Ligand code: ADP
């Protein structure tokens with residue numbers, strides 16, 4: 001495949017106007033289209049709302065043959081179908097709720113379809129593969145492509161079967177799309193779907209108008225009441241359970257006199273619809289909700305998103321806070337966390353299937369790194385999404401009021417040395433055992449009790465290893481590999497040679513039984 005010619009892009013631009021009525025491409029859309037039109041397989045990582053659908057809908061109208069789109073959510077597929085048809089694109093779906101299969105198959109065979117949406121479980125069946133070989137396919141788009149990766153937050157076994165279909169059509173370019181993929185997941189998607197590493201197109205994830213604040217909970221209702229006092233516009237408060245949603249919405253309504261409504265899956269469907277509609281129409285309402293709220297809601301003037309507990313992951317946090325300030329005006333994201341949140345989340349890890357454990361643990365560690373960092377929140381977020389941001393943004397709590405930090409460079413060097421000398425393939429548990437001189441079976445069996453780093457960390461310092469390791473991961477100096485082993489990366493070398501310092505915010509001292517005072 002060669003580069004797409006300028007003529008292709010000029011034609012794409014005129015089709016953009018003619019079919020969609022848009023004047024110009026947004027962000028990386030043009031880069032993605034250039035590759036797709038040139039027949040090059042691509043992984044596009046673009047945040048929600050960046051306009052992923054256009055990157056296959058437009059080629060679908062230009063390329064010879066049908067564009068097959070694999071998409072995991074039937075409801076979303078039917079939304080897409082409606083909007084594609086409204087734009088005059090010949091589109092159809094093949095799902096368990098469709099009854100017009102025969103017509104769809106005939107239309108495909110006659111080459112009349114621009115777009116064919118299909119669910120992953122259907123796409124991997126032999127019958128579907130046979131059907132595809134009966135007419136020309138111009139492009140295979142895999143939506144929500146992170147579902148193919150066990151590292152992703154939403155692994156679906158059906159996605160694993162797609163490779164057979166893709167390989168049966170070796171000359172058809174592939175376009176994988178996702179809004180959320182950290183470095184591991186991205187690499188995994190590329191290899192699972194057979195897309196070359198240089199086929200990655202990454203959109204900018206920065207939302208400069210959102211000011212991030214992450215702070216400990218002490219009095220939740222009062223903290224959110226204060227936030228509401230400073231932000232009179234619409235807001236969303238995410239709470240972890242239905243009971244907390246109910247309680248908090250009453251407390252906030254009482255304390256502020258502002259319109260406050262609850263939203264969670266336990267409410268009657270009609271009540272949910274009414275509350276959502278009221279929120280969308282309002283200029284000062286606050287909705288207290290579980291994460292069930294927000295998908296597909298179009299409200300550009302949300303002024304704040306608060307989390308009354310930790311989100312599930314950095315991906316989730318980015319997506320939920322991303323609902324603030326879509327109009328580009330200043331907006332706030334405030335997370336109120338408690339150490340108990342992390343304790344609960346870590347307990348839940350014991351229920352996770354073995355093959356997903358490393359991924360889940362890495363996700364939680366990444367989140368803890370964001371919560372604990374004394375450095376720029378935005379920088380940690382953007383690095384997580386593979387960007388290379390400036391060290392400071394001037395629009396987050398840590399940039400606006402730098403926290404009191406302690407220099408732990410010496411301890412950081414010891415940790416890096418231990419990771420290095422044990423072959424960069426062990427997790428923190430093992431490294432901590434080596435460093436603190438606890439010669440358990442594994443340490444002895446590997447001969448790590450003979451290393452110079454054995455037992456060089458003592459007393460108080462041992463308790464700092466875990467927060468330090470997370471800080472090192474947050475800045476990229478330690479990177480956890482696919483098996484949970486910690487490898488050196490980023491500025492690890494500069495830390496070892498003394499060119500870079502490492503500072504962390506000291507965790508609060510444990511006081512007797514107080515779980516709130518525990519570590520993250
Ligand atoms: P995503 O799937 O990435 O979340 P969508 O494909 O749903 O995003 O697009 C989000 C919105 O942006 C849609 O309303 C779409 O019509 C609009 N959009 C996409 N591309 C453009 C463009 N080039 N110019 C203007 N609006 C666009």
Ligand code: ZN
Nearest residue numbers: 376393396399
């Ligand atoms: Zn910042």
